[in-house]
Amino acid sequence: xxxxxxxxxxxxxxxxxxxxxxxxxxxxxxxxxxxxxxxxxxxxxxxxxxxxxxxxxxxxxxxxxxxxxxxxxxxxxxxxxxxxxxxxxxxxxxxxxxxxxxxxxxxxxxxxxxxxxxxxxxxxxxxxxxxxxxxxxxxxxxxxxxxxxxxxxxxxxxxxxxxxxxxxxxxxxxxxxxxxxxxxxxxxxxxxxxxxxxxxxxxxxxxxxxxxxxxxxxxxxxxxxxxxxxxxxxxxxxxxxxxxxxxxxxxxxxxxxxxxxxxxxxxxxxxxxxxxxxxxxxxxxxxxxxxxxxxxxxxxxxxxxxxxxxxxxxxxxxxxxxxxxxxxxxxxxxxxxxxxxxxxxxxxxxxxxxxxxxxxxxxxxxxxxxxxxxxxxxxxxxxxxxxxxxxxxxxxxxxxxxxxxxxxxxxxxxxxxxxxxxxxxxxxxxxxxxxxxxxxxxxxxxxxxxxxxxxxxxxxxxxxxxxxxxxxxxxxxxxxxxxxxxxxxx
Ligand code: CO
Numbered sequence: 001x002x003x004x005x006x007x008x009x010x011x012x013x014x015x016x017x018x019x020x021x022x023x024x025x026x027x028x029x030x031x032x033x034x035x036x037x038x039x040x041x042x043x044x045x046x047x048x049x050x051x052x053x054x055x056x057x058x059x060x061x062x063x064x065x066x067x068x069x070x071x072x073x074x075x076x077x078x079x080x081x082x083x084x085x086x087x088x089x090x091x092x093x094x095x096x097x098x099x100x101x102x103x104x105x106x107x108x109x110x111x112x113x114x115x116x117x118x119x120x121x122x123x124x125x126x127x128x129x130x131x132x133x134x135x136x137x138x139x140x141x142x143x144x145x146x147x148x149x150x151x152x153x154x155x156x157x158x159x160x161x162x163x164x165x166x167x168x169x170x171x172x173x174x175x176x177x178x179x180x181x182x183x184x185x186x187x188x189x190x191x192x193x194x195x196x197x198x199x200x201x202x203x204x205x206x207x208x209x210x211x212x213x214x215x216x217x218x219x220x221x222x223x224x225x226x227x228x229x230x231x232x233x234x235x236x237x238x239x240x241x242x243x244x245x246x247x248x249x250x251x252x253x254x255x256x257x258x259x260x261x262x263x264x265x266x267x268x269x270x271x272x273x274x275x276x277x278x279x280x281x282x283x284x285x286x287x288x289x290x291x292x293x294x295x296x297x298x299x300x301x302x303x304x305x306x307x308x309x310x311x312x313x314x315x316x317x318x319x320x321x322x323x324x325x326x327x328x329x330x331x332x333x334x335x336x337x338x339x340x341x342x343x344x345x346x347x348x349x350x351x352x353x354x355x356x357x358x359x360x361x362x363x364x365x366x367x368x369x370x371x372x373x374x375x376x377x378x379x380x381x382x383x384x385x386x387x388x389x390x391x392x393x394x395x396x397x398x399x400x401x402x403x404x405x406x407x408x409x410x411x412x413x414x415x416x417x418x419x420x421x422x423x424x425x426x427x428x429x430x431x432x433x434x435x436x437x438x439x440x441x442x443x444x445x446x447x448x449x450x451x452x453x454x455x456x457x458x459x460x461x462x463x464x465x466x467x468x469x470x471x472x473x474x475x476x477x478x479x480x481x482x483x484x485x486x487x488x489x490x
Pocket of ligand 1: 178233234301302482483
Protein backbone atom coordinates (compact mmCIF):
# COMPACT_ATOMS: atom_id res chain seq x y z
CA UNK A 1 0.00 0.00 0.00
CA UNK A 2 1.30 3.44 -0.90
CA UNK A 3 0.69 6.11 1.68
CA UNK A 4 1.77 9.71 1.34
CA UNK A 5 4.51 11.04 3.59
CA UNK A 6 2.36 13.58 5.40
CA UNK A 7 0.01 10.93 6.73
CA UNK A 8 2.88 9.14 8.40
CA UNK A 9 4.78 12.09 9.82
CA UNK A 10 4.35 13.17 13.42
CA UNK A 11 6.50 16.25 12.76
CA UNK A 12 7.26 19.02 10.33
CA UNK A 13 10.61 18.35 8.56
CA UNK A 14 11.35 22.08 8.08
CA UNK A 15 10.82 22.74 11.77
CA UNK A 16 12.87 19.66 12.70
CA UNK A 17 15.85 20.75 10.56
CA UNK A 18 16.06 24.13 12.33
CA UNK A 19 17.16 22.25 15.44
CA UNK A 20 20.44 21.95 13.56
CA UNK A 21 20.93 25.72 13.18
CA UNK A 22 24.18 26.90 14.75
CA UNK A 23 24.02 28.62 18.14
CA UNK A 24 27.08 30.91 18.11
CA UNK A 25 25.99 32.94 21.17
CA UNK A 26 27.03 32.31 24.75
CA UNK A 27 24.41 33.02 27.44
CA UNK A 28 24.28 33.26 31.24
CA UNK A 29 20.92 34.01 32.92
CA UNK A 30 18.25 33.04 35.45
CA UNK A 31 15.48 31.05 33.72
CA UNK A 32 12.23 32.94 34.30
CA UNK A 33 9.71 31.20 32.01
CA UNK A 34 8.54 28.10 33.83
CA UNK A 35 5.58 25.75 33.59
CA UNK A 36 5.10 24.13 37.00
CA UNK A 37 7.54 24.31 39.88
CA UNK A 38 11.11 23.07 40.18
CA UNK A 39 11.19 20.40 42.92
CA UNK A 40 13.02 22.03 45.88
CA UNK A 41 15.14 18.92 46.48
CA UNK A 42 16.45 18.91 42.89
CA UNK A 43 19.81 20.58 43.53
CA UNK A 44 22.78 20.40 41.22
CA UNK A 45 23.83 20.97 37.63
CA UNK A 46 22.75 19.25 34.44
CA UNK A 47 25.64 19.38 31.97
CA UNK A 48 25.05 18.66 28.28
CA UNK A 49 27.51 18.49 25.38
CA UNK A 50 26.84 18.59 21.65
CA UNK A 51 27.71 20.44 18.47
CA UNK A 52 27.10 24.18 18.94
CA UNK A 53 28.18 25.19 15.45
CA UNK A 54 26.87 23.47 12.34
CA UNK A 55 28.87 25.78 10.11
CA UNK A 56 32.35 27.24 10.10
CA UNK A 57 32.43 30.85 8.89
CA UNK A 58 29.07 30.25 7.14
CA UNK A 59 30.25 27.08 5.40
CA UNK A 60 27.97 24.19 6.48
CA UNK A 61 29.64 21.15 7.97
CA UNK A 62 28.89 17.77 6.38
CA UNK A 63 27.67 16.04 9.54
CA UNK A 64 26.63 17.24 13.04
CA UNK A 65 29.18 14.81 14.54
CA UNK A 66 31.81 17.22 13.10
CA UNK A 67 30.38 20.26 14.96
CA UNK A 68 32.42 22.14 17.58
CA UNK A 69 31.54 21.09 21.12
CA UNK A 70 29.46 23.43 23.26
CA UNK A 71 28.57 22.80 26.91
CA UNK A 72 25.19 23.79 28.30
CA UNK A 73 24.77 23.88 32.08
CA UNK A 74 21.46 24.19 33.93
CA UNK A 75 22.00 24.74 37.65
CA UNK A 76 19.08 24.02 40.01
CA UNK A 77 19.13 25.57 43.46
CA UNK A 78 16.27 26.37 45.86
CA UNK A 79 13.62 25.93 43.13
CA UNK A 80 15.38 28.31 40.77
CA UNK A 81 17.44 27.49 37.69
CA UNK A 82 20.22 29.25 35.82
CA UNK A 83 21.36 28.58 32.27
CA UNK A 84 24.85 28.97 30.87
CA UNK A 85 26.53 27.76 27.68
CA UNK A 86 30.15 27.99 26.56
CA UNK A 87 32.09 26.70 23.57
CA UNK A 88 35.01 24.48 24.39
CA UNK A 89 38.05 26.49 23.36
CA UNK A 90 39.73 23.69 21.45
CA UNK A 91 42.73 24.56 19.33
CA UNK A 92 40.71 23.95 16.16
CA UNK A 93 37.77 26.08 17.34
CA UNK A 94 40.06 29.03 18.12
CA UNK A 95 41.98 28.75 14.84
CA UNK A 96 38.89 28.38 12.65
CA UNK A 97 37.05 31.20 14.43
CA UNK A 98 39.96 33.46 13.54
CA UNK A 99 40.24 32.17 9.95
CA UNK A 100 36.41 32.11 9.43
CA UNK A 101 36.73 28.92 7.35
CA UNK A 102 37.42 25.18 7.87
CA UNK A 103 41.11 24.48 8.44
CA UNK A 104 40.76 20.83 9.42
CA UNK A 105 39.00 17.82 8.03
CA UNK A 106 36.12 16.35 10.04
CA UNK A 107 35.81 12.63 10.72
CA UNK A 108 32.34 12.65 9.15
CA UNK A 109 33.32 14.37 5.93
CA UNK A 110 33.62 18.10 6.59
CA UNK A 111 36.40 19.14 4.22
CA UNK A 112 38.68 22.08 3.80
CA UNK A 113 37.90 24.34 0.83
CA UNK A 114 39.63 23.54 -2.47
CA UNK A 115 38.28 20.03 -3.17
CA UNK A 116 40.14 16.78 -2.85
CA UNK A 117 43.54 18.22 -3.79
CA UNK A 118 43.75 20.39 -0.69
CA UNK A 119 42.41 17.57 1.50
CA UNK A 120 44.51 14.71 0.12
CA UNK A 121 46.92 13.15 2.60
CA UNK A 122 45.94 15.61 5.32
CA UNK A 123 45.05 13.18 8.09
CA UNK A 124 45.07 15.74 10.92
CA UNK A 125 41.73 15.58 12.68
CA UNK A 126 40.30 18.31 14.83
CA UNK A 127 39.58 17.39 18.48
CA UNK A 128 36.09 18.89 18.71
CA UNK A 129 35.35 17.68 22.29
CA UNK A 130 31.64 17.50 21.40
CA UNK A 131 30.30 14.12 22.58
CA UNK A 132 29.99 13.93 26.35
CA UNK A 133 30.76 15.81 29.55
CA UNK A 134 31.52 14.02 32.83
CA UNK A 135 32.56 14.94 36.33
CA UNK A 136 35.19 12.64 37.86
CA UNK A 137 38.20 13.08 40.13
CA UNK A 138 37.08 16.67 40.85
CA UNK A 139 37.40 17.51 37.17
CA UNK A 140 34.80 18.43 34.58
CA UNK A 141 35.88 16.81 31.30
CA UNK A 142 34.54 17.23 27.76
CA UNK A 143 35.02 14.00 25.83
CA UNK A 144 35.47 13.10 22.16
CA UNK A 145 36.36 9.49 21.44
CA UNK A 146 39.32 9.98 19.10
CA UNK A 147 41.48 12.15 21.36
CA UNK A 148 42.34 13.29 24.89
CA UNK A 149 39.65 15.06 27.04
CA UNK A 150 39.45 18.82 27.50
CA UNK A 151 39.16 19.98 31.10
CA UNK A 152 36.68 22.75 32.00
CA UNK A 153 36.12 24.88 35.09
CA UNK A 154 32.88 23.48 36.51
CA UNK A 155 31.17 26.81 37.36
CA UNK A 156 32.38 29.20 34.67
CA UNK A 157 32.77 26.44 32.02
CA UNK A 158 36.04 28.10 31.09
CA UNK A 159 38.32 25.77 29.09
CA UNK A 160 41.43 24.84 31.10
CA UNK A 161 43.08 22.80 28.33
CA UNK A 162 43.75 19.20 27.30
CA UNK A 163 43.83 16.83 30.27
CA UNK A 164 46.07 13.74 30.23
CA UNK A 165 44.53 12.29 33.42
CA UNK A 166 47.72 12.69 35.44
CA UNK A 167 49.87 10.99 32.83
CA UNK A 168 47.60 8.02 32.05
CA UNK A 169 47.09 9.35 28.51
CA UNK A 170 49.75 10.41 26.03
CA UNK A 171 49.31 12.94 23.20
CA UNK A 172 47.29 11.31 20.41
CA UNK A 173 45.69 8.69 22.68
CA UNK A 174 41.98 8.13 22.49
CA UNK A 175 39.62 8.11 25.46
CA UNK A 176 36.06 7.02 24.71
CA UNK A 177 33.17 9.43 25.25
CA UNK A 178 31.24 6.67 27.07
CA UNK A 179 32.79 5.92 30.45
CA UNK A 180 30.67 3.83 32.80
CA UNK A 181 30.55 4.36 36.54
CA UNK A 182 30.45 1.15 38.57
CA UNK A 183 28.46 2.27 41.65
CA UNK A 184 29.86 -0.46 43.95
CA UNK A 185 33.10 -1.92 42.61
CA UNK A 186 33.80 -5.36 44.07
CA UNK A 187 37.56 -4.85 43.66
CA UNK A 188 37.50 -1.62 45.71
CA UNK A 189 35.43 -2.60 48.77
CA UNK A 190 32.23 -1.37 47.16
CA UNK A 191 33.54 2.10 46.33
CA UNK A 192 32.49 3.61 42.99
CA UNK A 193 34.96 3.55 40.11
CA UNK A 194 34.97 4.91 36.58
CA UNK A 195 35.67 2.44 33.79
CA UNK A 196 36.60 3.59 30.30
CA UNK A 197 38.39 2.45 27.16
CA UNK A 198 40.42 3.83 24.28
CA UNK A 199 41.01 2.37 20.82
CA UNK A 200 43.81 2.57 18.32
CA UNK A 201 42.46 1.04 15.16
CA UNK A 202 43.47 0.30 11.60
CA UNK A 203 44.06 -3.13 10.11
CA UNK A 204 44.10 -4.40 13.70
CA UNK A 205 43.05 -2.75 16.96
CA UNK A 206 44.55 -2.09 20.38
CA UNK A 207 42.00 -1.70 23.16
CA UNK A 208 43.00 -0.06 26.45
CA UNK A 209 40.77 -0.48 29.48
CA UNK A 210 41.21 1.77 32.51
CA UNK A 211 39.53 1.97 35.93
CA UNK A 212 39.81 5.14 38.03
CA UNK A 213 39.14 5.84 41.72
CA UNK A 214 36.77 8.69 42.76
CA UNK A 215 39.82 10.94 43.31
CA UNK A 216 40.88 10.36 39.69
CA UNK A 217 43.80 7.99 40.42
CA UNK A 218 44.33 5.05 38.07
CA UNK A 219 43.40 1.76 39.79
CA UNK A 220 43.69 -0.83 37.02
CA UNK A 221 44.84 -0.94 33.42
CA UNK A 222 44.63 -3.58 30.69
CA UNK A 223 45.66 -3.73 27.07
CA UNK A 224 44.31 -6.15 24.44
CA UNK A 225 44.95 -6.71 20.75
CA UNK A 226 41.83 -7.31 18.67
CA UNK A 227 41.72 -8.67 15.14
CA UNK A 228 40.61 -6.28 12.42
CA UNK A 229 39.25 -2.75 12.31
CA UNK A 230 36.96 -1.72 15.17
CA UNK A 231 34.41 1.07 15.38
CA UNK A 232 33.31 0.90 19.03
CA UNK A 233 31.52 3.97 20.39
CA UNK A 234 30.16 2.60 23.68
CA UNK A 235 30.50 -0.43 25.98
CA UNK A 236 28.85 -1.86 29.10
CA UNK A 237 30.06 -3.20 32.43
CA UNK A 238 28.98 -5.75 35.00
CA UNK A 239 30.73 -6.30 38.34
CA UNK A 240 33.17 -8.78 36.71
CA UNK A 241 33.25 -7.87 33.01
CA UNK A 242 33.57 -5.14 30.40
CA UNK A 243 31.62 -5.90 27.22
CA UNK A 244 32.25 -4.55 23.72
CA UNK A 245 30.40 -5.04 20.41
CA UNK A 246 32.72 -5.13 17.40
CA UNK A 247 30.26 -4.31 14.63
CA UNK A 248 30.81 -5.98 11.22
CA UNK A 249 32.33 -2.96 9.53
CA UNK A 250 35.38 -2.44 7.36
CA UNK A 251 37.43 0.64 6.72
CA UNK A 252 38.67 1.58 3.24
CA UNK A 253 41.26 4.31 3.90
CA UNK A 254 41.85 5.33 0.28
CA UNK A 255 38.99 7.83 -0.28
CA UNK A 256 39.97 9.39 3.08
CA UNK A 257 43.69 9.57 2.30
CA UNK A 258 42.93 10.96 -1.16
CA UNK A 259 40.67 13.63 0.30
CA UNK A 260 37.34 12.56 -1.24
CA UNK A 261 35.69 11.50 1.98
CA UNK A 262 35.89 11.87 5.75
CA UNK A 263 37.16 8.87 7.71
CA UNK A 264 33.66 8.11 9.05
CA UNK A 265 32.33 8.02 5.46
CA UNK A 266 34.82 5.25 4.58
CA UNK A 267 33.23 2.81 7.00
CA UNK A 268 31.52 -0.01 5.10
CA UNK A 269 28.95 -2.33 6.65
CA UNK A 270 29.05 -6.09 5.97
CA UNK A 271 25.54 -7.46 6.56
CA UNK A 272 26.77 -11.00 5.86
CA UNK A 273 29.33 -10.92 8.65
CA UNK A 274 28.73 -11.51 12.31
CA UNK A 275 29.00 -9.03 15.16
CA UNK A 276 31.78 -10.00 17.57
CA UNK A 277 31.14 -9.58 21.28
CA UNK A 278 34.32 -9.13 23.31
CA UNK A 279 34.00 -9.84 27.03
CA UNK A 280 36.99 -8.77 29.12
CA UNK A 281 37.27 -9.93 32.78
CA UNK A 282 37.81 -6.84 34.97
CA UNK A 283 39.47 -8.79 37.83
CA UNK A 284 43.12 -7.63 37.87
CA UNK A 285 44.19 -11.08 39.07
CA UNK A 286 42.18 -12.96 36.48
CA UNK A 287 44.23 -15.23 34.27
CA UNK A 288 41.27 -15.56 31.92
CA UNK A 289 41.62 -14.25 28.39
CA UNK A 290 38.82 -12.20 26.84
CA UNK A 291 35.90 -14.26 25.57
CA UNK A 292 34.93 -13.63 21.96
CA UNK A 293 31.39 -14.61 21.07
CA UNK A 294 29.47 -14.05 17.85
CA UNK A 295 25.96 -12.93 17.04
CA UNK A 296 24.05 -11.80 13.96
CA UNK A 297 25.10 -8.76 11.97
CA UNK A 298 23.92 -5.35 13.14
CA UNK A 299 25.22 -1.98 14.22
CA UNK A 300 25.21 -0.75 17.80
CA UNK A 301 26.18 2.74 18.97
CA UNK A 302 24.77 2.55 22.49
CA UNK A 303 24.12 -0.01 25.19
CA UNK A 304 21.51 0.52 27.88
CA UNK A 305 23.01 -1.74 30.54
CA UNK A 306 24.43 -5.20 31.24
CA UNK A 307 24.24 -7.57 34.21
CA UNK A 308 25.27 -11.06 35.29
CA UNK A 309 22.20 -13.32 35.39
CA UNK A 310 24.44 -16.03 36.93
CA UNK A 311 28.17 -16.73 37.03
CA UNK A 312 28.13 -18.00 33.43
CA UNK A 313 25.50 -15.75 31.86
CA UNK A 314 25.59 -12.07 30.98
CA UNK A 315 22.60 -10.12 29.65
CA UNK A 316 23.23 -6.92 27.69
CA UNK A 317 20.54 -4.58 26.38
CA UNK A 318 21.58 -2.62 23.31
CA UNK A 319 20.09 -0.40 20.63
CA UNK A 320 20.72 -2.21 17.41
CA UNK A 321 20.33 -1.14 13.75
CA UNK A 322 20.06 -3.59 10.87
CA UNK A 323 22.77 -1.62 9.10
CA UNK A 324 25.14 1.29 9.66
CA UNK A 325 23.04 4.46 9.19
CA UNK A 326 24.75 6.48 6.46
CA UNK A 327 23.95 9.46 4.29
CA UNK A 328 23.47 8.82 0.56
CA UNK A 329 25.68 10.63 -1.92
CA UNK A 330 23.32 13.52 -2.64
CA UNK A 331 21.75 13.67 0.80
CA UNK A 332 22.58 15.99 3.67
CA UNK A 333 21.86 15.29 7.33
CA UNK A 334 19.19 18.02 7.17
CA UNK A 335 17.33 16.44 4.23
CA UNK A 336 17.80 12.79 5.23
CA UNK A 337 14.81 10.55 4.55
CA UNK A 338 14.29 8.90 7.94
CA UNK A 339 12.00 6.29 6.44
CA UNK A 340 14.86 5.01 4.28
CA UNK A 341 16.99 4.31 7.36
CA UNK A 342 16.74 1.27 9.60
CA UNK A 343 15.30 2.15 13.03
CA UNK A 344 17.35 1.63 16.20
CA UNK A 345 15.59 -0.92 18.39
CA UNK A 346 16.16 -2.27 21.89
CA UNK A 347 17.46 -5.86 21.92
CA UNK A 348 18.54 -8.16 24.71
CA UNK A 349 21.62 -10.30 24.03
CA UNK A 350 22.12 -13.22 26.43
CA UNK A 351 25.74 -14.33 26.44
CA UNK A 352 26.74 -17.76 27.71
CA UNK A 353 30.34 -17.99 28.91
CA UNK A 354 29.85 -21.74 29.24
CA UNK A 355 28.70 -22.61 25.73
CA UNK A 356 30.10 -19.46 24.06
CA UNK A 357 26.74 -18.85 22.43
CA UNK A 358 24.53 -15.77 22.13
CA UNK A 359 20.76 -15.59 22.16
CA UNK A 360 19.20 -12.36 20.93
CA UNK A 361 15.70 -11.06 21.35
CA UNK A 362 14.00 -7.91 20.08
CA UNK A 363 12.42 -6.30 23.16
CA UNK A 364 10.44 -3.52 21.53
CA UNK A 365 9.51 -2.48 18.00
CA UNK A 366 9.66 1.27 18.62
CA UNK A 367 12.64 3.26 17.29
CA UNK A 368 14.72 4.49 20.25
CA UNK A 369 18.14 5.98 21.05
CA UNK A 370 20.15 7.47 23.94
CA UNK A 371 19.29 4.91 26.66
CA UNK A 372 19.94 5.68 30.31
CA UNK A 373 19.16 4.07 33.65
CA UNK A 374 19.28 4.83 37.38
CA UNK A 375 23.03 5.27 38.08
CA UNK A 376 22.93 2.94 41.11
CA UNK A 377 21.71 0.08 38.88
CA UNK A 378 24.62 0.20 36.38
CA UNK A 379 25.89 -3.38 35.94
CA UNK A 380 22.96 -4.78 37.92
CA UNK A 381 19.62 -6.22 36.82
CA UNK A 382 17.91 -2.87 36.25
CA UNK A 383 14.21 -3.07 35.51
CA UNK A 384 13.78 0.24 33.67
CA UNK A 385 15.48 1.94 30.74
CA UNK A 386 14.72 5.55 29.71
CA UNK A 387 15.21 6.49 26.06
CA UNK A 388 14.46 9.07 23.41
CA UNK A 389 11.82 7.51 21.13
CA UNK A 390 9.76 8.16 18.03
CA UNK A 391 6.16 9.32 18.33
CA UNK A 392 4.83 6.35 16.36
CA UNK A 393 5.48 2.82 17.58
CA UNK A 394 6.90 1.67 14.22
CA UNK A 395 9.16 3.15 11.54
CA UNK A 396 12.02 5.61 11.75
CA UNK A 397 11.66 9.34 12.50
CA UNK A 398 13.25 12.00 14.73
CA UNK A 399 13.05 11.34 18.49
CA UNK A 400 10.01 13.20 19.82
CA UNK A 401 9.02 11.16 22.86
CA UNK A 402 10.40 10.05 26.18
CA UNK A 403 10.07 6.28 26.64
CA UNK A 404 10.35 4.40 29.93
CA UNK A 405 10.68 0.74 29.11
CA UNK A 406 9.95 -1.99 31.67
CA UNK A 407 12.40 -4.80 30.88
CA UNK A 408 10.42 -7.21 33.04
CA UNK A 409 6.90 -6.77 31.63
CA UNK A 410 7.96 -5.27 28.24
CA UNK A 411 5.50 -2.44 28.84
CA UNK A 412 6.36 1.09 27.82
CA UNK A 413 5.36 4.45 29.20
CA UNK A 414 5.46 7.18 26.56
CA UNK A 415 5.21 10.94 26.66
CA UNK A 416 5.37 12.54 23.22
CA UNK A 417 6.26 16.15 22.42
CA UNK A 418 4.93 15.74 18.85
CA UNK A 419 4.27 17.63 16.61
CA UNK A 420 6.81 20.38 17.36
CA UNK A 421 9.03 18.97 20.16
CA UNK A 422 12.21 16.89 19.74
CA UNK A 423 13.94 15.19 22.66
CA UNK A 424 17.57 14.52 23.51
CA UNK A 425 19.17 11.96 25.85
CA UNK A 426 17.21 11.54 29.11
CA UNK A 427 19.22 11.74 32.34
CA UNK A 428 18.05 9.98 35.51
CA UNK A 429 18.58 11.95 38.73
CA UNK A 430 17.85 9.96 41.93
CA UNK A 431 15.87 11.66 44.70
CA UNK A 432 18.34 12.62 47.47
CA UNK A 433 16.53 10.25 49.86
CA UNK A 434 15.42 7.78 47.14
CA UNK A 435 15.81 4.05 47.67
CA UNK A 436 14.01 2.27 44.84
CA UNK A 437 14.88 2.24 41.15
CA UNK A 438 11.94 4.50 40.25
CA UNK A 439 12.53 7.19 42.88
CA UNK A 440 13.99 10.01 40.87
CA UNK A 441 13.51 12.57 38.13
CA UNK A 442 14.19 12.22 34.45
CA UNK A 443 15.58 15.40 32.88
CA UNK A 444 15.38 15.87 29.14
CA UNK A 445 16.20 18.79 26.87
CA UNK A 446 13.52 19.44 24.28
CA UNK A 447 13.82 21.51 21.10
CA UNK A 448 10.58 23.21 20.05
CA UNK A 449 10.64 23.61 16.26
CA UNK A 450 7.67 25.98 16.19
CA UNK A 451 9.11 28.44 18.72
CA UNK A 452 12.74 27.75 17.68
CA UNK A 453 13.79 27.55 21.30
CA UNK A 454 14.74 24.79 23.72
CA UNK A 455 13.49 23.80 27.15
CA UNK A 456 14.31 21.39 29.94
CA UNK A 457 11.49 19.07 31.01
CA UNK A 458 11.53 17.43 34.45
CA UNK A 459 9.58 14.18 34.79
CA UNK A 460 8.79 12.07 37.84
CA UNK A 461 10.37 8.76 36.79
CA UNK A 462 7.46 6.79 38.18
CA UNK A 463 4.91 8.56 35.98
CA UNK A 464 6.43 9.39 32.61
CA UNK A 465 3.18 9.08 30.65
CA UNK A 466 1.53 11.66 32.94
CA UNK A 467 3.79 14.30 31.43
CA UNK A 468 6.41 16.60 32.86
CA UNK A 469 6.05 18.13 36.31
CA UNK A 470 8.01 21.20 35.32
CA UNK A 471 9.32 22.71 32.09
CA UNK A 472 11.91 25.48 31.94
CA UNK A 473 11.90 27.49 28.73
CA UNK A 474 15.15 28.96 27.46
CA UNK A 475 15.03 32.20 25.48
CA UNK A 476 16.82 30.62 22.48
CA UNK A 477 17.54 27.23 20.96
CA UNK A 478 20.33 24.75 21.69
CA UNK A 479 21.20 22.54 18.69
CA UNK A 480 20.42 18.82 19.09
CA UNK A 481 22.99 17.50 21.57
CA UNK A 482 24.62 14.20 22.38
CA UNK A 483 25.42 13.22 25.97
CA UNK A 484 25.71 14.69 29.45
CA UNK A 485 25.50 14.13 33.19
CA UNK A 486 24.02 15.50 36.40
CA UNK A 487 26.26 16.61 39.22
CA UNK A 488 24.30 16.82 42.47
CA UNK A 489 25.14 19.43 45.13
CA UNK A 490 26.07 17.33 48.14
CO1 CO B 1 27.16 8.14 22.28
